[in-house]
Amino acid sequence: MPMIAVSAGDMAWNKTGAWRTQRPIYEDKTPPCSAACPAGNDIVKFIQKIEKEDFEGAWNIIKEESPFPGVCGRVCFHPCESKCNRGSFDEPIAIHALERFVADFGYGLNKKTAKLEEKNKEKVAIIGSGPAGMSCAYHLARLDYDVTVFESLPFAGGMLRLGIPSYRLPRDVLDRELSDIEALGVKIRTGVTLGEDIRLEDLKDHQAVFISTGAHKSRGLQIPGEREKGVLSGLDLLKRINLRKKVQLGDKIAVIGGGNTAMDVARSVIRMGKKATVLYRRSREEMPAFDEEILEALEEGVKIRYLVNPLRIGQKDGLKRIECLRMELGEKDESGRRRPIPIPNSNFRIDVDHVIVATGEEIEVSFLPEGLEKREGILLTRRDGSTGIKGIFAGGDLTSNQRTVAHAIGSGKKAAMAIDAFFKGKDPDVIFQNLIGEGPSLSIFNYLHPAERVRNPHVVAFEELNMDYFEPAKRQGESKISVKERIKGFKEVSSTLSEGVALEEAGRCFNCGTCNECEVCYVFCPDASILKREGLFSHQVDYDYCKGCGICFTECPRGAISLKEEEK
């Protein structure tokens, strides 16, 4: 007789799994960051690679979905962070800073993106070398299509080069991301304008065309005096500065508008040693510019006058005189922002050397062939980016009012998937089987490797996480150079995270809905029924013995385990 009441032999024959009425399942769900990323980045996966100090692996994961981590890590408005579940706990993860860290690490190693498929013979023409066009070119080139990009300017990059000042996006960052795309075999023909140098009919030997010419025409104010000398378009000014052309401005500059272009203009003007005052007709709350941009502008000495609407621009003693009306906020309008209402008899004047109008851009449509439909300021496309003409696709700012770099990148990727499906004779809807969460972003990695990244579209809510496993930790951001240093020139304002800080920040990530091998389930399982295996999921449940108690599901800090009723 043994000392205690213990079975003499192995009890493995007793398959206690037969008692189970519910089964835990390892199942990656969609984290809110990925669901919110217009470019469709697999954020949690690249952060996991950072956590494991596999920075190259992180680079590879980002590059599966986007050719522009260096750009996005710097200029994206990071909607991923606004949706980050950590924001409900302390502060969101600095995802943009991590993306930037990974990008800079990869380029530091001179990494080049690899091709995926070979010997696709079709030729594709892409009109416009902005983020949408280059993203489309990148993904098609990875699939080994013969891609030529036509760009009317002497440089590739579109709005990334023309519209974004180098203190936010240094040119070498842009250049290395563009050269990674070119290295895949993409041909870029600069100085070729559609409608002038070539027509769509000239591209007949291309089996598909992607039009991504952007929105470059200044919308203007529609007020008297705006066409006179001394009144410039914000985008034109930025183009001149960014193309290093000579710009002569007086000392006092008024910038009209509240968007990112207005901020970019004002901050650029400050860097040229001038005084900049922004006039905006609503309040700070309604400003469409990113918060960080506004903050940095204010730090640098930009003055913002809110609730001011210019009525006309006149002339006085060699200065431009802007007559304005004060506004107050009324009810919300269709954009969800409070509508500005003029206060009668509140007129006043501002005298400046130059007036710069930055109130938004419109698309140029004169070159577009018949058969393409335009409505409400954009070119209409189907959901997949295809147009009324077979083989012609369009995307980017041209086809959407959500005009951000990330949206453009996502739109170019979607077109690349649609063009691939088109060439391969697939149902155009097939690409929408790869929505991230409920969409609208798509994963091209899913499209190409459907078995390797299986994700439940359910977007993980904060309430589904187990906060017992997390402690408050301060968000780590990029450091910035001093204001004094900033306004001296166009040096980049913020710096890339150091390795240590990046590791710390990545360590804050909840890994919502995604197993990161924390082993909590393994430790808690009372039946030792968590198996560690090679494969799609690093952990599996041993259903021979799992009694379905659900402790793993309850304890999992990140909602990566689902509990489902057993089928009878």
Place this chain on the structure above:
Amino acid sequence: MPQRSDLSQRGGEMKRVITGNQAVAYGVILSRVDVVSAYPITPQTTIVEELSELIASGRLKTKFLKVESEHSAMAALIGASTGGVRCFTATSSHGLAYMHEMLHWASGARLPIVMVNVNRAIGPPWNIWSDQSDSVSQRDTGWIQLYCENNQEVLDTIIQAYLIAETVKLPVMVVLDAFVLSHTAEPVEVPSIEEVDAFLPPFCADYAIDTQEPRAYSVITTPDYFMEFRYKIQKAMEEVPEVAKKVDDEFKARFGRGYGSIERYGKDEAEVLLMTSGTVTSTSRIVIKKLMEKGLSVAGVKMKRFRPFPSDEIYEVIQGAKKIAVIDRNLSAGVGGIFSQELRASLYLREQRPPVFGFVSGLGGRDITPELIEEAIQYTIENDRPKDEIVWLGLKR
């Protein structure tokens, strides 16, 4: 608090002025405990505080399991100990009572867990001071119980307790008085970790859990076999006197300090013996010395081990005594002090059966002063047998 590496001083012990609770923590660190699980209760709290802080700071590589109750603390250790690692917990009073069910489980499963109980009264009325009612209430749970007199003995007993527990496969409760020891600092020799390592080998479980070869533990056992498992526990208890003696002798050889299960002091061939446990013994030593100088025929008996009850060891040291006075700092209402009751029972079948005077005193932490102890001895000298089953000492009537 130091960590293990701080306690590495080859070639000598050093004295530190530490409280009883700190002495417990030192003992735990030196015994290379793998898992600690505990729930705070006055006056035990600072033991767990010391250990958990060391563990949280990463300086002590021991796993601390946070739990929501004493019942869970013991349950967690039952799991860990079954897994084959050395375990520790500490509690007091209501916390110990709350563990009751799991105490039976630990001994029934033959797990060599060591626990410290800081003696404290059980309410109501609410009371946090020294009283043995909590530990004596658990006398039937199959745990070995060792009572300590001073902080040095506390530290030494923890280390000894692991060796005893792991030899006979039974859990050990090390008991010390609330505040009088737990919160009072005394100079204590702290042995070096190397010396303790040489004394206490790593724990090796007989039936450690192996996930590759899973077994069923503590399975339902029919009347055909249940009694035999209980018999084995009794047999293990019967091994304790010899094992404890060997452990204590070995300890004394290495560290120069030994305690025995029973210690007799004072006059040889004395007529009246005074039996005490815990810190009352320290006070009694002074009283006995004083009365001997006055020419009285008195001696003291310190009872360190209460379970298994040291019947033979006691019988050996009481030879020739005419009367025995026992001071109990506990009360089993309806009977009297537990130590005196058990002593009477153990003498019943013996040839020599001196009358046992059962004094109850110091409940709820009231001081058992030298005057009270002297009063007990005088009462014993003056009376042939006790007038009552319980003689109340220092009671306000």
